[in-house]
Amino acid sequence: MMQRKKILEKILHFMAKNVLAKYHPFVIGVTGSVGKSSTKEAIELVVSKIFSVRKAEGNYNNEIGIALTILGEKSGGTSLLAWLLIVLRWCFLMLFRRQYPEALVLEMGIDRPKDMDYFLSFIPVDIGVVTQISSSHLEFFGTLGNIAKEKGKMIQSLPESGFAILNFDDKYVIRMQEKTKAKVLTYGFGEGAMFHIDNLLFQRDVKRIEGLSFKLNYAGKTIPMRLPRVVAKHHIGAVLGATAVGTALKMNLVEIAEALENFEPLPGRMRLLSGKNMMTLLDDTYNASPSSTLSALETVKDLMAPRKVFIFGDMLELGAESRELHTALGEYIIASGIQIVVLVGVYAHFLYEELLTLGFPGRQLHWFPDVSMTEERIDEIVREEDLILIKGSRGMRMEKITERLLGDKENTSDVLCCQSPSWKERPFREPEEWQAFKNDEK
Incomplete structure (x- = not known):
């Protein structure tokens, strides 16, 4: 069973690598111990205002899932025919010029050492976002520093023309700015962050909580933002990360705020x-x-x-x-x-x-x-x-x-x-x- 999975990974790796080489989409990579999926969702809301976008669906954040996202496919499961059809559609994608998204938002789940090396072996990331480093999967890494080192490889891989979007409040994440050629944008609750907030308020009627509102500060500018479907403060981190991505793509803050008003946490995430x-x-x-x-x-x-x-x-x-x-x-x-x-x-x-x-x-x-x-x-x-x-x-x-x-x-x-x-x-x-x-x- 494990051998078949490895063979499948290699085939999908080859297919995805060739698709990226042919279509050259703009790639936004998101990694971190927590907050990846929410940040991915927020980024897709923003970037879809200016690009045709494909994001990783569900928990497609591993070796097979990311390749399937690049190919625009769902898993074939246990059906050999379904997998053969995926290969057939890939052949058409490679032989003929077909519609392909201008941008990909990929969630890179890192469970074990060398996982990031695998992703970077075929995915050229243009904007890298790191959310937070925590104890998830600690049994496979030993220390938080080792987790940060593995996830930080994405930031090290960025080109000079790229952007590193880093959580200012996490000491492991912010240190990654020392090891990148890319331009750095930081976000967080601390005032030293380039993107930060104040005047945070919970909105509610008599019976029901109705979201959050706050003021977003960046480069001397302040705009009001409202998130009617959000109550968890840590989701603001996802919104700030997405705002930084939009700014890196030269979007204005008002346009970004309007897009993010529709942000809603994924099932099971607060x-x-x-x-x-x-x-x-x-x-x-x-x-x-x-x-x-x-x-x-x-x-x-x-x-x-x-x-x-x-x-x-x-x-x-x-x-x-x-x-x-x-x-x-x-x-x-x-x-x-x-x-x-x-x-x-x-x-x-x-x-x-x-x-x-x-x-x-x-x-x-x-x-x-x-x-x-x-x-x-x-x-x-x-x-x-x-x-x-x-x-x-x-x-x-x-x-x-x-x-x-x-x-x-x-x-x-x-x-x-x-x-x-x-x-x-x-x-x-x-x-x-x-x-x-x-x-x-x-």
Whole structure:
């Protein structure tokens, strides 16, 4: 099976490389530990104002997914015929001059060492955007510095005519400006960033949160921006990154702001949803890392609600630091003003114990070993008008909790992550690292 996948990767690599060489699209690459997909979506909104654009769909951010994006194809899955048709369409693309996007927005997911080398071996990036460096996939890199080094290769590869768009607030990311020939634009919340904001306000009516507004500052200019579908401050980073890309392409700020007013978080990325019984759901179930969890808690801290609930599943793939990184969340949960905490998973039990140690009321704290048991009990725990943050690594299947709490008017296939039939039908399986961890604890 692995051998066939490698052969497929090589074939797609060859096909994608030749398409890029023939059509020469403008390439915008996005990488980082968190925020890649949201930034990609925001960039596409902006760049589509001046170019015909193709972006990576869904989670097409790996070796096969990026090649398919370049080819404009969907996966052939297990069908040999489907893959043969992809090859046939590629032949037509190469033999005849056909319509091809002027710009590509590619999300480069880096899970292991040398992943970026693979992408750069056939993708010439013109604008590189780096969002943030965090502990995701730490078990494969060992240190945050190693993660930054791998992702930073994209910035090093940029030509002098290119642009490096860097998160000013991340010390690992901003250091990348020292190793590029390209022009550098920075964004962030710190005033030293070229693109930064002030006057951040949450918009709401009596019953419902209605997004964010703020003033954008760049090069002595200030313009108002409104994001009616956004409540998480870290999504502002995606918007600022996209604004920097638009500016690099000589778009004016008003045009960029108008495009970004339509920005909406992807399913499972701090998506604001209506729950049953007038509950407000913040669905952040696509994945979880320490930094993205802290960002989500910071958002909840800033929001007003009769009662705040946090439903949290394990963060996976954190290696030897898993226990420490989970327990470290305790003080942030307390500081966020959350009144009810529901924890799910092996590592989450350490957080459960830490919260008790910190004085969090035991009657307001719940722990379950897996998502199935949580589903059975969650209706007893939540109540009318709660603000509920739901988060966890993808392998924890926390989207099942969001689905249970959704209001009738929400269509799950449109608003939730991980809704493919094959994924939904797959039963929950204990992550392999749980067993390894249990063995180490004995």
